[in-house]
Amino acid sequence: MRGKFISLEGGEGSGKTTAIHFIRQWLDDHKIPYIMTREPGGTPLAEEIRQLVLTPRDESVNDVTELLLVFAARAQHLAEKIQPALDKGTWVISDRFLDSSYVYQGKARGGDIAMLDQLANWVVGDNKPDATLVLDVPVELGQERVVQRQHQDRLDKESFAFHQKVRDGFLERAEADPKRVKIVDASQSLESVKSQIEEQLAKLNEAWAGDC
Numbered sequence: 038m039r040g041k042f043i044s045l046e047g048g049e050g051s052g053k054t055t056a057i058h059f060i061r062q063w064l065d066d067h068k069i070p071y072i073m074t075r076e077p078g079g080t081p082l083a084e085e086i087r088q089l090v091l092t093p094r095d096e097s098v099n100d101v102t103e104l105l106l107v108f109a110a111r112a113q114h115l116a117e118k119i120q121p122a123l124d125k126g127t128w129v130i131s132d133r134f135l136d137s138s139y140v141y142q143g144k145a146r147g148g149d150i151a152m153l154d155q156l157a158n159w160v161v162g163d164n165k166p167d168a169t170l171v172l173d174v175p176v177e178l179g180q181e182r183v184v185q186r187q188h189q190d191r192l193d194k195e196s197f198a199f200h201q202k203v204r205d206g207f208l209e210r211a212e213a214d215p216k217r218v219k220i221v222d223a224s225q226s227l228e229s230v231k232s233q234i235e236e237q238l239a240k241l242n243e244a245w246a247g248d249c
C-alpha cells in the first residue's frame with residue numbers, strides 16, 4: 038500500500054523542530070516506516086536550491102524567481118525522494134511543502150494564485166499531502182524565538198506585517214480545507230503540543246486504517 042504523506046507547516050518560530058521530535062517518537066512507537074524530509078530541500082540538488090532561496094543577499098530577489106526556485110526544488114524532491122518512498126509504502130513527513138508556497142509566495146508576497154495553482158498541478162499533481170499539521174503561534178511569540186537564533190535567513194528577516202500574513206495564510210488554508218489541514222495550538226505548553234500532535238496522528242492513522 039502507498040505510504041501516507043504528511044506535511045508540517047507554520048510560521049517562523051512556531052516550534053517545528055520540537056514538533057518533529059514528537060512526530061518521530063509517535064511513528065517509532067507505532068512501528069510505522071517513515072522518512073523525515075524538508076522543503077525547500079530534501080535532496081542534494083534541492084538543498085543547493087534552498088541555499089539560493091534563503092541566503093540573505095544584497096541583490097533584491099524577484100518574487101517570480103523565488104517562486105520558481107521553490108518549485109524547482111520541489112520537482113527534484115518529489116521525483117528523487119518523496120515519490121519513491123511513498124511507492125514503497127513508507128510514510129513521508131515533510132517539514133513544509135506546497136502550503137508554504139501558497140502562503141509565502143502567494144498570500145505574503147501577493148503572488149498570482151492562478152499561477153500557483155498551475156504550478157501545483159504541473160509539479161505536484163496528485164502528490165499532495167494526505168494531511169497537514171499547521172503549528173500556529175501569534176507572530177509576536179514566533180518573532181521572540183527567531184531573534185534568539187544565531188543565524189537568521191532571508192525570510193526570517195522579513196517584516197512583522199509579512200509574518201502576520203504568513204500566519205493568516207496558514208489559518209485560511211486550514212479553514213478552506215479542514216479535512217486535510219489541522220491546526221495545532223503551538224503557543225501552549227510542550228506537553229499540550231505533544232498531546233495535540235499525538236491526537237491528530239492517532240485520528241489520521243485510524244481513518245487511514247479504515248481505507249484499506
Ligand code: TMP
Nearest residue numbers: 076077107133134137138141142192193
Ligand atoms: P524553515 O525550514 O526554517 O522554516 O525555512 C524555510 C523557509 O522557506 C521558510 O521561511 C519558508 C520558506 N518557504 C517558502 O517561502 N516557500 C516554500 O514553498 C517553502 C517550502 C518554504
